[in-house]
Amino acid sequence: MKLNVSATLTYGFGSATQVIAAIEAARSPDQTILSEELRIWPDTALIRDEDGATGERRFRAAFSGQVQITYRALIDNGERTLLPRDARQHDWSELPQDVLPYLLPSRFSPSDEFMRFAQREFRTVPTGGARVLAVLDWLHTHLDYVHGVSHAMTTAEQTFIDRAGVCRDFSHLGIALTRALNIPARAVSAYALDLDPPDFHAVYEIYLDGRWWLVDPTRLAPVEGMVRIASGRDAADIAFLTSEYNCQCLNQVITVTRADADAGQQAA
Amino acid sequence: MKLNVSATLTYGFGSATQVIAAIEAARSPDQTILSEELRIWPDTALIRDEDGATGERRFRAAFSGQVQITYRALIDNGERTLLPRDARQHDWSELPQDVLPYLLPSRFSPSDEFMRFAQREFRTVPTGGARVLAVLDWLHTHLDYVHGVSHAMTTAEQTFIDRAGVCRDFSHLGIALTRALNIPARAVSAYALDLDPPDFHAVYEIYLDGRWWLVDPTRLAPVEGMVRIASGRDAADIAFLTSEYNCQCLNQVITVTRADADAGQQAA
Amino acid sequence: MKLNVSATLTYGFGSATQVIAAIEAARSPDQTILSEELRIWPDTALIRDEDGATGERRFRAAFSGQVQITYRALIDNGERTLLPRDARQHDWSELPQDVLPYLLPSRFSPSDEFMRFAQREFRTVPTGGARVLAVLDWLHTHLDYVHGVSHAMTTAEQTFIDRAGVCRDFSHLGIALTRALNIPARAVSAYALDLDPPDFHAVYEIYLDGRWWLVDPTRLAPVEGMVRIASGRDAADIAFLTSEYNCQCLNQVITVTRADADAGQQAA
Amino acid sequence: MKLNVSATLTYGFGSATQVIAAIEAARSPDQTILSEELRIWPDTALIRDEDGATGERRFRAAFSGQVQITYRALIDNGERTLLPRDARQHDWSELPQDVLPYLLPSRFSPSDEFMRFAQREFRTVPTGGARVLAVLDWLHTHLDYVHGVSHAMTTAEQTFIDRAGVCRDFSHLGIALTRALNIPARAVSAYALDLDPPDFHAVYEIYLDGRWWLVDPTRLAPVEGMVRIASGRDAADIAFLTSEYNCQCLNQVITVTRADADAGQQAA
DSSP: OEEEEEEEEEEEEEEEEEEEEOOSOOOOTTOEEEEEEEEEESOOOOEEEEOTTTOOEEEEEEEEEEEEEEEEEEEEOOOOOOOOTTOOOOOGGGSOGGGGGGGSOOSSOOGGGGHHHHHHHHTTSOSTHHHHHHHHHHHHHHOEEOTTSOOTTOOHHHHHHHOEEOHHHHHHHHHHHHHHTTOOEEEEEEEETTOSSOOOEEEEEEEETTEEEEEOTTOOSOGGGEEEEEEESSHHHHOSEEESSOOEEEEEEEEEEEOSHHHHHHHO | OEEEEEEEEEEEEEEEEEEEEOOSOOOOTTOEEEEEEEEEESOOOOEEEEOTTTOOEEEEEEEEEEEEEEEEEEEEOOOOOOOOTTOOOOOGGGSOGGGGGGGSOOSSOOGGGGHHHHHHHHTTSOSTHHHHHHHHHHHHHHOEEOTTSOOTTOOHHHHHHHOEEOHHHHHHHHHHHHHHTTOOEEEEEEEETTOSSOOOEEEEEEEETTEEEEEOTTOOSOGGGEEEEEEESSHHHHOSEEESSOOEEEEEEEEEEEOSHHHHHHHO | OEEEEEEEEEEEEEEEEEEEEOOSOOOOTTOEEEEEEEEEESOOOOEEEEOTTTOOEEEEEEEEEEEEEEEEEEEEOOOOOOOOTTOOOOOGGGSOGGGGGGGSOOSSOOGGGGHHHHHHHHTTSOSTHHHHHHHHHHHHHHOEEOTTSOOTTOOHHHHHHHOEEOHHHHHHHHHHHHHHTTOOEEEEEEEETTOSSOOOEEEEEEEETTEEEEEOTTOOSOGGGEEEEEEESSHHHHOSEEESSOOEEEEEEEEEEEOSHHHHHHHO | OEEEEEEEEEEEEEEEEEEEEOOSOOOOTTOEEEEEEEEEESOOOOEEEEOTTTOOEEEEEEEEEEEEEEEEEEEEOOOOOOOOTTOOOOOGGGSOGGGGGGGSOOSSOOGGGGHHHHHHHHTTSOSTHHHHHHHHHHHHHHOEEOTTSOOTTOOHHHHHHHOEEOHHHHHHHHHHHHHHTTOOEEEEEEEETTOSSOOOEEEEEEEETTEEEEEOTTOOSOGGGEEEEEEESSHHHHOSEEESSOOEEEEEEEEEEEOSHHHHHHHO
16 A cells, blocks of 8 residues: 655754654565655754664654654555464564564563463463454453543553553553563554544554564554554654653644555545 | 683473573673583573674573573683773764663663652763762662562662662662663673672663673672673563573572682682 | 451561551451450550440550460351342442541552443442442452462552452452442451461451441352451551561461351261 | 631532532631631532541532532631651550551552661651651652642652652652651641642641641641641542542632731731
């Protein structure tokens, strides 16, 4: 699917503030960047980072005053296939070395706390794809999508008790439960077609059958219409803006639209 | 310094249990492995992992019943220089890309929770080496080394309240406070000369002046006598044994002795 | 039912330590103390407290060195009737003033954290007795009775995540969920017939239909065979020993046996 | 000091909601209510509660739609004497029975978590008034009065880490530390002269030398100008409005002014 994505972000910084931003689409094997443009106003020197293994990109800068970041891109995200129920779960011995860290607990997805619950709840479900789907069903049944219950420090433990949160919280709990079942899981930030209201989206990927599969625990947007930005252990790693000090988000406009023939037909 | 290290670990596993072990000395640039031997009894197939960037090694296996792991090595850990007070703190823009994750909060070192405290407590101390040393002084003054207060799930937040813990807890809080000051910090497992009683040791490294520096927040063993095993965001990454299910540690014997001329003179 | 209860408790105190003990059976309207004896060795001055409203008794003392407390009593606990499913839930306006505090969150039963979960899980169950029984069923289905998972600081939140604990943990979570449903609940310590192994037992009471009803969330002992000791908001209020500093429990022997005719027939 | 207090509170309730309100000045021995008036609009049936021991008053009601509560009173709060540094600390054996619960941990003031810190920090300070004042000095030095850091679920543990909060948070941590030093402490809600901006105030009382002493850990208002409303273990007990479901505070206006001769002279 070809997708136009754009993000216009306006921030206010009190004084010179170091930031790391992850807003560009990843140059990952599953998507092709046909064209793109990143603009910062006022013009600021950037350090550009690209992860050789994942194609994920971040930039570093020191911002002060009011800053506007604009990113526009045309991306072909290929054909995302949905996780099959019979996707095979690997023994640890079969996993690529760089996948192993995604078995471990992290800041917002402390999977070690959920070992007993995950075993209790999902042990009768066949391993692999069926278990991952069972976790997604559990999240859908047991969590409400509600703004205002969670905040930037909310962990999967709190969401498990609150039974409510936003995309980030759904993902954190899903990741924690999946890791507690010995299946690697990582957080992913994305641009998402049909997300209403449009926003950065937080989803996750699980590793089965020799590859990563993208899933959306909120069921708010189709996996087929997602453009991957960054991946990591949880939200701490994939924030679209990590800043040294607090800064103020003054405005944020995200749009994702289809750019191919089907898009025109839809509109007809 | 040349050091003989040995670890004999005996575990009981209920049923076939997947494990990841990190007990071999790292082939990191700061230390040379002159000879070594790893034995598993009963003989078990191992997957060996080595991180190309850090030279750290882990092995994976599936164990059942009673298993004994023996590791012996002769290592030259070179000359570890102590962190100088004037070591320069980098702007984020100057850091190597692979150092950036160590600025972020992690499972047991949620540095985001300590931003305000760290600024309050250390803002008047010059940046760089002096701040790192001020954190170490703070830990020494405000924490008691006590067994039984903490456990495997204890985070830096709890240690900050408890004001007591073991090496792992000292390191977790030290790492959290250092990151909250915008200085990269990572957890390190080590064999340590003169640690009494002998055990695996948990210390940490901070990144200043273009390199990592090893520090021991417990002040229980000299940095010069440490052999690095593994590094990571916190204890979750560097456990000497990560196992799929609970297992029982039946026996553990660690020894570290000097192997060079000075050692003989000491004994004379 | 007539019951013989006895407790022999031996503690070691490092230095003179203030304690508050709650080990005597309550002189509550639902049970009659036929005879009893409390002995402290070595002999120590006691302050005796009795709550006029509940008949619950505590004693205060300053202990040092090794101390043995022995309590023996013959009690008629009347006929404890089991909570009926149709017991009516009161509006707040109907509750006695002294019952109101048991609607509020407490140290180990932070019911405010469970409002959303409790409403989600139990809103379709009729109010009153049926809801309380539904909570008890939920606890029975979702928690495992396991030693070693919890400790003296474990709250209902942690037990909700762990899905395991001992009688105290079952009660804390049950109390939190019940209060989150707007039903008063309080923790009760008790001597319990048929508890295996014999120990102090932690259960709870809920207020419906104009009275308190005793329930055992662990289902390990019959409510009919319980002798009430103390009640309060949670374990913090009803500890059998609250001490100023840590003390060591050297030995603890509890026995509860039937003293009436039926007891003889059982043994025959 | 004679004080006019008034509170006008407007709430919106979605559906019939049970509430408990604590907004009337206490009829406690240390203050005399010269005149007062409580009005609810629209007129609603109230259950009035008064605690015989403390003179504290609450009312219960079921509200729906928009409700305005107005309370006006003229109160003589006598002469509040400030806690003397040499106020004597009691042994537990000397405390009145009804003071004992204020030694125990509660929902927002889990003093059991702070035993080690409190001993470490304050053991060299003489017991009694000096220790309580040392805790107040510690709070003043180590906490910032900042809105937006804490919320309705924030406990003393989080405030201890955050090092910031509002009056309620200062009190919760102060109460926790004081109880951890074996001194009874209870939360108190109050109307406070000179509080800017005017609001309900959260302070606390400690029990020394045979009586309760009022202290303000925020140092934002003079103790002499406070009118006590309710007391309890922590904010859970003394909320000015406890409601069965969430309600919306639409408007709140509090005023406290001097009503005696001095007031006129001040204004001249």
